[in-house]
Amino acid sequence: MIALVDCNNFYVSCERVFDPRLEGRPVGVLSNNDGCVIARSNELKALGVEMGAALHLLSPAIRRRAVLLSSNYALYGDMSKRVIQTLAEFSPHVELYSIDESFVGFQGFDPVTLEARGHRLRQTVRRWTGIPVSVGLALMGIDTVWQLREADPKRIRRAFSVVMERIVWELRGYPAITLDDMSAPRQQIMVSRSFGRQTYELIDLREAVRQHAARAASAAP
């Protein structure tokens, strides 16, 4: 049995740990350069702000009510590490999946105790790190690799990710995972930023394109 531990509104939750005034208020965290909203508290979601919404397109009413913060990735990385360390107290099998999601293996644990374990895990992470998490225990009844092979790839993709879906295909004998490591040349290099405000001047655009083209060129292998 594997549990999926998902940090709720992770970046917002990290900010709330250190600033209790943010509790209960609509809070958003913005992408690099404060371009768009990349994390939303439940209160901000309730105001109808979509994931990825551009800051300059938000209505003045929402911008007045909401607390919109620049991102602090050093902080989120540190908090993610703390969550992982706390999870490690519950099982020797902890797999970081993304900055705010992890798999915790409960192989060999008495299944009867799992629900209580899940509750204790959630409470402990909340108390030690301040981060609220959701724990998904009944992962569609998949306990073995064979069951994963037999699972519906579309459902797996919805529940997990395209990567997990590819694993299902691989298990069935269809090559789905390509080795796109260093041997393959990069097909694209992207350097992107949003303007902090609306731009009407061609010269501003020109400067930005020039600067980003230079950065992309220096990032080329």
Add this chain to the structure above:
Amino acid sequence: MSILPQTTATPLGRAETVTARHHQPLFSSRVRAGFPSPADDHLDADIDLHAHVVKRPAATFFVRAEGDSMQGEGVHHGDLLVVDRSLEALPGRVVIVALDGELTVKRLERVGQRFYLAAANPHYRSIPLEGREAHVWGVVTHVVHALPGAPA
């Protein structure tokens, strides 16, 4: 009376969860505030100051104290506090409390069934917790206080 109304706590960036080891030799003598014995200054063991104060890295944070309301507990303005969130807030312990949207340093006290946040300075009154929105953020375990002459 003091300039600052309460002793507040400001989180300091990140408390390192994994650190390079900094071992310092531990001298077996206790420091006596009298006459030191020269015979005591042999090395006993190495001590890692970080490991000594950080028992549970995942739950330990460093905060900066501002204000003088906790002087009596040895918490002075500008001191660095080691806070362990995994510890239980028991009466008598110095805690960081989120009170009215601010992180505040206080000693938790209990009188009968009632809980109070007590200051350690006669200029400040205890704050009854009854009917107030407050939650414990963590328990202060150590105070790092610089004495005159300590390099900044």
